Each structure stands twice: as C-alpha cells, then as structure tokens.
Amino acid sequence: MLRAVVFSRWLAALALALVLPLLFLACTEEDEEVPSEIGLHFTTVTPTPTPPPVLTPVVTETPSPTPTPVVNVCPENPDPATPDIMVVEEPQEDHVLISPAHVRGWGAGIGFEDAGVQVAIYDATGEPVAEEKVPPLPAEGRIPPSTLEVTEFSAPFAADIAFRTIAEGPGCVQVYELSAADGSPVHVVQIPVLLQP
Numbered sequence: 001m002l003r004a005v006v007f008s009r010w011l012a013a014l015a016l017a018l019v020l021p022l023l024f025l026a027c028t029e030e031d032e033e034v035p036s037e038i039g040l041h042f043t044t045v046t047p048t049p050t051p052p053p054v055l056t057p058v059v060t061e062t063p064s065p066t067p068t069p070v071v072n073v074c075p076e077n078p079d080p081a082t083p084d085i086m087v088v089e090e091p092q093e094d095h096v097l098i099s100p101a102h103v104r105g106w107g108a109g110i111g112f113e114d115a116g117v118q119v120a121i122y123d124a125t126g127e128p129v130a131e132e133k134v135p136p137l138p139a140e141g142r143i144p145p146s147t148l149e150v151t152e153f154s155a156p157f158a159a160d161i162a163f164r165t166i167a168e169g170p171g172c173v174q175v176y177e178l179s180a181a182d183g184s185p186v187h188v189v190q191i192p193v194l195l196q197p
Contacts, residue, residue, distance in 0.1 A: 070094045073124045074172035074190040081176070081187035083147035084108065086117075088175050088189045096194045097121075097163075103134070103173065104158035106144050107187070110177060111136045111155035118185070120174045121163045123195060129171070130163035163195070171195035 070093075088105040091097060103119050110116050116135040123129050136155035144150050165171070176188040 070192045070194045071124075071170040072172075072192040073122070073126070073170045074174070074192055075122075075126060077188050077190055078184070079176075079186045079188050081189045083145070084149040086175065086177070086187045086189050087145040087148055088173075088191060089145070091173060091191055091193055093191055094193065095191075096196055097171065097173070098196050099164065100160035100162045101130075101173070101193075102158070102160050103175065104156070105175060105189075106148050106154065106156050107136070107177065108149045108151060109153045110157060111139070111153040115177060117157050117175050117177055119159065119161055120176075121161060121195070122172045122174070123165055124169045124171065129165055129195070130161050132159060132161050134159040165195045165197050168194065168196045 085108045086105065087107075088103070090102055090104045101121060105117075107117055114135055116133055119130075119132050119134050120128050121130040134157045136157055139155050142156050144154055144156070148154060171193050173191045173193055174185070174188060175191075176185040178184070179186045
C-alpha cells in the first residue's frame with residue numbers, strides 16, 4: 001500500500017513537471033503576460049490616454065448699439081404731410097448732422113411752376129440756424145418712393161444745407177411747401193436730429 005501511495009505521488013509530481021513548462025511556454029511577450037510564481041499568468045493592459053477635449057470657441061454676437069433717441073425739439077406741426085404727398089429720405093430721425101446737412105426726398109406737386117420745397121433747420125431753442133429754398137430736380141431716371149402719389153408734377157429734391165451751431169444739441173429739420181394762397185407752410189415733414197458744430 002505504501003508503494004501505491006508513493007507511486008501516485010510520483011505520478012502527480014511527473015504530471016506537474018510536464019504541465020508547468022507548458023504553462024510557461026503559453027505566456028508570450030506580445031501579450032505582456034507576467035508569469036506568477038505558482039504558474040498563473042496575469043495580463044497587464046496599458047490604458048490608452050484619453051485625448052484632451054477640443055475646446056470650441058463660443059461666439060457671442062455683440063449687438064449693434066442702438067442710437068440714443070434725440071430729444072424731439074420740433075414745434076407742433078402746423079400741417080403734417082402724408083407719405084403720398086411728401087417723403088424726406090434724408091436725414092432720418094435721430095441722425096447726427098454736421099454742416100452741411102444733406103437733405104433729399106420727393107414731393108408730389110413740387111414740380112408745378114418749379115415751386116420746390118423750403119428747408120429749415122432749428123436748434124433746441126427753436127431758432128433757425130439755416131433756411132433755404134430748394135428747387136425740384138428732374139424726375140427722369142429716378143425712382144420715386146412707393147408711397148408717393150406720382151403725378152406730372154412729382155419731383156425729387158436734394159441740397160446740402162449749411163448751418164451754424166456753437167454746441168452739440170438736439171435740432172429739427174423741417175421740409176415743407178409754401179401755400180399758394182397765403183405763403184404759409186403746408187405739407188410739413190419734421191425730423192428730430194442731433195446738430196454738431
């Protein structure tokens with residue numbers, strides 16, 4: 001019986017001696033396996049570095065500054081013009097005017113007997129800093145505003161009006177026709193502006 005026990009131990013040792021080299025041969029350098037002392041092997045995995053995040057610049061739109069509204073110093077309008085009678089295209093409300101001020105537009109009847117328009121510029125005190133008669137221009141080749149009632153006497157007007165002011169301040173541009181009956185302003189357009197010296 002002792003012989004049987006010794007033989008079975010010898011057989012187990014022989015089997016272990018045959019298996020251990022096979023286990024060591026199974027471990028290769030390519031897999032980066034590291035054999036342990038008891039015949040087990042461990043595989044080490046090197047983590048792949050995570051690339052840093054790509055930062056996308058955030059574009060924020062800066063809104064265009066809106067012009068500060070000019071204090072309206074225009075007097076009460078004696079006869080407001082409707083857009084089918086008189087259209088002032090320049091200057092626009094709240095524009096800054098530096099002498100000479102460019103004034104242009106269209107009138108439905110200003111071509112009759114070359115009547116034209118009157119242009120007056122007033123400062124904040126209501127005093128005129130410029131007054132000028134502006135004759136009509138030829139209408140050929142020019143496109144009238146869509147609101148204007150176009151007749152044979154419709155015509156454009158344009159002029160550079162020199163004015164003088166000593167300090168920056170609100171002002172008013174008036175464009176109007178003179179009444180054939182009594183010479184008073186009719187079809188008046190008033191534009192609040194900022195006058196600069």
